[in-house]
Amino acid sequence: xxxxxxxxxxxxxxxxxxxxxxxxxxxxxxxxxxxxxxxxxxxxxxxxxxxxxxxxxxxxxxxxxxxxxxxxxxxxxxxxxxxxxxxxxxxxxxxxxxxxxxxxxxxxxxxxxxxxxxxxxxxxxxxxxxxxxxxxxxxxxxxxxxxxxxxxxxxxxxxxxxxxxxxxxxxxxxxxxxxxxxxxxxxxxxxxxxxxxxxxxxxxxxxxxxxxxxxxxxxxxxxxxxxxxxxxxxxxxxxxxxxxxxxxxxxxxxxxxxxxxxxxxxxxxxxxxxxxxxxxxxxxxxxxxxxxxxxxxxxxxxxxxxxxxxxxxxxxxxxxxxxxxxxxxxxxxxxxxxxxxxxxxxxxxxxxxxxxxxxxxxxxxxxxxxxxxxxxxxxxxxxxxxxxx
Amino acid sequence: xxxxxxxxxxxxxxxxxxxxxxxxxxxxxxxxxxxxxxxxxxxxxxxxxxxxxxxxxxxxxxxxxxxxxxxxxxxxxxxxxxxxxxxxxxxxxxxxxxxxxxxxxxxxxxxxxxxxxxxxxxxxxxxxxxxxxxxxxxxxxxxxxxxxxxxxxxxxxxxxxxxxxxxxxxxxxxxxxxxxxxxxxxxxxxxxxxxxxxxxxxxxxxxxxxxxxxxxxxxxxxxxxxxxxxxxxxxxxxxxxxxxxxxxxxxxxxxxxxxxxxxxxxxxxxxxxxxxxxxxxxxxxxxxxxxxxxxxxxxxxxxxxxxxxxxxx
Numbered sequence: 001x002x003x004x005x006x007x008x009x010x011x012x013x014x015x016x017x018x019x020x021x022x023x024x025x026x027x028x029x030x031x032x033x034x035x036x037x038x039x040x041x042x043x044x045x046x047x048x049x050x051x052x053x054x055x056x057x058x059x060x061x062x063x064x065x066x067x068x069x070x071x072x073x074x075x076x077x078x079x080x081x082x083x084x085x086x087x088x089x090x091x092x093x094x095x096x097x098x099x100x101x102x103x104x105x106x107x108x109x110x111x112x113x114x115x116x117x118x119x120x121x122x123x124x125x126x127x128x129x130x131x132x133x134x135x136x137x138x139x140x141x142x143x144x145x146x147x148x149x150x151x152x153x154x155x156x157x158x159x160x161x162x163x164x165x166x167x168x169x170x171x172x173x174x175x176x177x178x179x180x181x182x183x184x185x186x187x188x189x190x191x192x193x194x195x196x197x198x199x200x201x202x203x204x205x206x207x208x209x210x211x212x213x214x215x216x217x218x219x220x221x222x223x224x225x226x227x228x229x230x231x232x233x234x235x236x237x238x239x240x241x242x243x244x245x246x247x248x249x250x251x252x253x254x255x256x257x258x259x260x261x262x263x264x265x266x267x268x269x270x271x272x273x274x275x276x277x278x279x280x281x282x283x284x285x286x287x288x289x290x291x292x293x294x295x296x297x298x299x300x301x302x303x304x305x306x307x308x309x310x311x312x313x314x315x316x317x318x319x320x321x322x323x324x325x326x327x328x329x330x331x332x333x334x335x336x337x338x339x340x341x342x343x344x345x346x347x348x349x350x351x352x353x354x355x356x357x358x359x360x361x362x363x364x365x366x367x368x369x370x371x372x373x374x375x376x377x378x379x380x381x382x383x384x385x386x387x388x389x
Numbered sequence: 390x391x392x393x394x395x396x397x398x399x400x401x402x403x404x405x406x407x408x409x410x411x412x413x414x415x416x417x418x419x420x421x422x423x424x425x426x427x428x429x430x431x432x433x434x435x436x437x438x439x440x441x442x443x444x445x446x447x448x449x450x451x452x453x454x455x456x457x458x459x460x461x462x463x464x465x466x467x468x469x470x471x472x473x474x475x476x477x478x479x480x481x482x483x484x485x486x487x488x489x490x491x492x493x494x495x496x497x498x499x500x501x502x503x504x505x506x507x508x509x510x511x512x513x514x515x516x517x518x519x520x521x522x523x524x525x526x527x528x529x530x531x532x533x534x535x536x537x538x539x540x541x542x543x544x545x546x547x548x549x550x551x552x553x554x555x556x557x558x559x560x561x562x563x564x565x566x567x568x569x570x571x572x573x574x575x576x577x578x579x580x581x582x583x584x585x586x587x588x589x590x591x592x593x594x595x596x597x598x599x600x601x602x603x604x605x606x607x608x609x610x611x612x613x614x615x616x617x618x619x620x621x622x623x624x625x626x627x628x629x630x631x632x633x634x635x636x637x638x639x640x641x642x643x644x645x646x647x648x649x650x651x652x653x654x655x656x657x658x659x660x661x662x663x664x665x666x667x668x669x670x671x672x673x674x675x676x677x678x679x680x681x682x683x684x685x686x687x688x689x690x691x692x693x694x695x696x697x698x699x700x701x702x
Binding site: 047050052072073078079081082083085086088089098099102150 | 586588589591592593594595596597598602606607610611
């Protein structure tokens with residue numbers, strides 16, 4: 001049970017720099033999720049923490065202790081791998097006991113620990129089975145069990161749910177959250193799935209090309225993305241990005257003009273005469289057949305969360321339907337207007353046809369603005385005076 | 390309920406489909422063709438051996454001027470040829486013991502050296518890795534005949550300069566056997582080790598295993614089928630090797646099986662009438678039996694290894 005600190009960590013594989021310079025602190029007993037597209041360096045980061053790879057430069061601390069060049073054994077970590085990596089020639093019991101036997105623990109203690117872990121994970125009846133005789137979910141549990149028995153200071157999980165089917169994944173997700181709370185251990189979790197990240201994490205680290213794009217709670221990274229990358233990565237369907245021209249505190253986009261107030265208005269004034277990227281999430285857009293009418297309204301909770309110091313004026317855009325996807329619980333409608341495409345996600349069944357012209361309405365408070373050149377958000381979390389969370 | 394004519398029902402049965410019998414027929418014909426060719430190949434390969442076994446049991450006294458391939462009548466059958474061959478005075482038994490010693494030591498050393506080096510080649514990334522692998526494999530390009538004379542000269546040199554006696558000694562043949570079999574061993578095991586997922590090694594490392602513990606407790610048990618396959622091949626190669634053994638093992642009591650067999654005359658003791666050819670056949674069969682036993686023993690391990698299961702399923 002320790003905090004982990006990465007100080008100016010650099011990792012190179014030959015000529016290729018995978019992690020240019022990373023600073024990250026994982027708090028004690030925190031559930032931290034590293035998320036990013038494939039090749040972003042998230043697994044490498046985890047391997048560096050595990051001691052399976054060594055840094056090219058920089059330092060790693062576990063609590064006060066410098067572990068930069070310690071091997072995995074000295075770091076007292078436990079890791080769960082994507083392929084589970086169970087030893088095929090050993091049964092469940094021996095798989096879980098493997099590390100303990102290497103540590104020369106006495107048999108009674110091993111037996112006690114394995115049986116306890118098996119109890120927690122409900123795999124007691126699988127103890128004499130070999131990996132091949134078990135299903136994916138069962139193997140996943142055994143892999144978790146192998147990590148638990150060692151009573152490690154840190155749990156590292158590398159895409160542990162990727163090989164499971166959708167239903168089992170949701171189940172195991174809940175299981176891992178419960179387990180982390182029960183064991184009260186620092187846990188670092190790698191995934192490429194932003195849904196997993198959002199649903200499990202205390203804090204999320206979003207990585208791209210080896211650099212940290214943002215660190216924050218699920219709430220923060222969703223409502224206050226610090227840059228276009230985070231905005232596009234978190235949330236599904238992806239956030240809409242549109243070209244916007246600034247004049248004064250007004251942004252012109254899709255042939256409409258939006259006057260921004262409050263902090264957004266103040267920030268956008270600095271871009272007078274220039275262009276910005278205008279971002280809005282599909283689920284924050286509402287549809288109407290006429291300008292005043294809407295097919296759907298934001299829920300009371302959404303209104304509450306979105307409320308800040310910002311005004312409640314809404315803006316309406318007219319656009320033509322390109323594609324309609326009925327997803328059951330929601331409807332995803334894609335539009336085209338002025339050569340730009342954007343999409344709307346609405347709860348329930350929305351009766352819309354291709355080539356219909358509909359009115360799209362949104363609230364100023366759900367608008368995100370990004371610098372067109374750097375991709376940086378104009379307004380960040382600290383600018384906004386809200387006590388929501 | 391009406392009764393249904395099953396034979397006609399099958400032809401246009403919704404379950405069996407239309408043209409059921411036609412499909413069945415085609416299947417049958419293709420099966421017959423397949424097994425016919427299998428039979429031919431099997432016979433071609435095993436006929437000499439079957440013939441040797443048959444001949445080895447024939448009684449010379451029943452031979453006369455006729456050709457007999459198999460002892461059909463009871464007066465044609467005898468085990469005398471085997472009694473003759475297995476008599477220590479013929480040198481076949483001692484040759485088998487020599488061969489067993491040489492082949493076993495070669496196999497154990499070759500597989501241990503080969504396994505550890507191919508594990509390093511397969512699991513660790515280092516400079517010159519591919520170059521080294523290429524170099525090892527290129528060793529197979531040299532025919533034994535090319536190096537056998539220089540090797541003999543080298544042995545003479547070692548004897549003269551350092552007093553190391555390699556001619557007429559088992560180490561003198563075991564060493565070149567290891568050298569000649571290592572490339573194949575490394576190549577075969579390299580492929581086996583490479584198929585072991587890297588995550589398993591990582592998992593063992595996280596579990597606190599040292600490199601040697603990983604090799605012994607994780608990699609080796611998983612590569613057992615590969616190790617035994619390789620062991621069989623090395624054993625057979627060492628058992629059957631003739632050129633080096635013939636040159637290096639000059640004493641009669643040091644000879645290995647192929648050498649002993651080449652010198653085996655099958656000359657009957659005085660007062661006994663027997664065919665030398667039949668005795669040679671018996672000798673051939675006798676020296677093959679240990680190999681067959683060896684293969685059968687190892688084969689059980691291979692099958693056991695194959696059923697152990699993979700990482701994912």
